[in-house]
Amino acid sequence: MTLILSNDEVEAALSMADCLAATEETYRALGHGQAATGVRGEILSPTAQPEALHSLLTMAGTIPAFGIGAVRINSDILTWPRTEHGLRRQKVPAAPGGRYVGLVLLFSTETGEPLAIYPDGIVQRMRVGAVCGLGAKYLAREDSHIAAILGSGWQAGGQAMAIAAVRPITEIRCYSPTAERCAAFADEWSVKLGIDVRPATSLAAAVNGADVILGATNSMQPVLGPELIEPGMHVSSLKRLELFPETIARADVVFTHMRGDESRITRISGADLARDTDAAKENMAHRIGQSDMPMLSDLLLGRAPARRNDQQITMFLNYIGLGVQFAAAGHVIYTKARELGLGREIPTDWLTSALPS
Numbered sequence: 001m002t003l004i005l006s007n008d009e010v011e012a013a014l015s016m017a018d019c020l021a022a023t024e025e026t027y028r029a030l031g032h033g034q035a036a037t038g039v040r041g042e043i044l045s046p047t048a049q050p051e052a053l054h055s056l057l058t059m060a061g062t063i064p065a066f067g068i069g070a071v072r073i074n075s076d077i078l079t080w081p082r083t084e085h086g087l088r089r090q091k092v093p094a095a096p097g098g099r100y101v102g103l104v105l106l107f108s109t110e111t112g113e114p115l116a117i118y119p120d121g122i123v124q125r126m127r128v129g130a131v132c133g134l135g136a137k138y139l140a141r142e143d144s145h146i147a148a149i150l151g152s153g154w155q156a157g158g159q160a161m162a163i164a165a166v167r168p169i170t171e172i173r174c175y176s177p178t179a180e181r182c183a184a185f186a187d188e189w190s191v192k193l194g195i196d197v198r199p200a201t202s203l204a205a206a207v208n209g210a211d212v213i214l215g216a217t218n219s220m221q222p223v224l225g226p227e228l229i230e231p232g233m234h235v236s237s238l239k240r241l242e243l244f245p246e247t248i249a250r251a252d253v254v255f256t257h258m259r260g261d262e263s264r265i266t267r268i269s270g271a272d273l274a275r276d277t278d279a280a281k282e283n284m285a286h287r288i289g290q291s292d293m294p295m296l297s298d299l300l301l302g303r304a305p306a307r308r309n310d311q312q313i314t315m316f317l318n319y320i321g322l323g324v325q326f327a328a329a330g331h332v333i334y335t336k337a338r339e340l341g342l343g344r345e346i347p348t349d350w351l352t353s354a355l356p357s
Helices: 007-013 016-031 121-139 154-166 179-193 203-207 245-249 275-287 296-300 324-340
Strands: 002-004 040-046 052-063 068-079 090-092 102-108 114-119 146-150 171-175 196-199 212-215 234-237 253-256 263-267 314-317 344-346
Touching (some): 016 296, 016 324, 068 324, 102 324, 121 154, 146 154, 146 203, 171 179, 253 296
Parallel strands (some): 002 114, 040 263, 146 171, 146 212, 171 196
């Protein structure tokens, strides 16, 4: 039988602590050549709306030690609105009911059978948070207790969960240009984490004196300048364009998630909206020398030096998502869901065939 899970059931099955543990094991396996991640493929095509594109994205990965392979599929409507705060990249919930479309399919590496199918919403936040959490676990000062989060959207919550799981955080400062969203984020996560989460009135107010800065914006232009970086800080970033190159140059130690961009983007004629920002990302990667940086697996396996003293500035650039992250989280989700009796089952025969493919 194949398990079908909702986002609520995925959330009940996947704790940040478990996600961190599975993700760390996965990146150690990747470093030893004992797990694999596939190319991230995206097809961009025009829509009836001249300001929007359809994105069909796939990414996959396999972890033999877990007996799990995963494929993530997204069907998104993307826009690039220019706001008073600059250019943003936004997904539009255009599916019926104002919803997003993203699925994770889990497969057994022993039999090939489909084990589970569920939405990617919760997993997307948890797997991104866990990777940044691992960066902080091995790069941030052990006595870090004040964190600043730049952004108040979906990914910001994952960053809050992850940093609270790996460091003794007593205060989180949140800053985003939308004061109402920032205040709502602070209220929500103060309750969820039992930590003092407070909205900051400015970017400087959020980061001054912080031990850790976690970028979680949807900005397509730099937001964190080098003048705000202080000795001893750890900084992480999710968007290749949200840091100035000069900000990254301030760091004594820099690790990247992956060196190369394992993405293949295909544009159908007329799908040109993202071309300028894609070129800017490529230029940024070249300017900061990302292709020569040590990777997360190198950090976990001690193949490159991490922080050597409390005055060093460290950075982790989490710029490229990997399909293997969904296999890591999927291992936890499937195991816990079975233990807890979550979800509903459908006959696996509905999804398999007696005919060779």
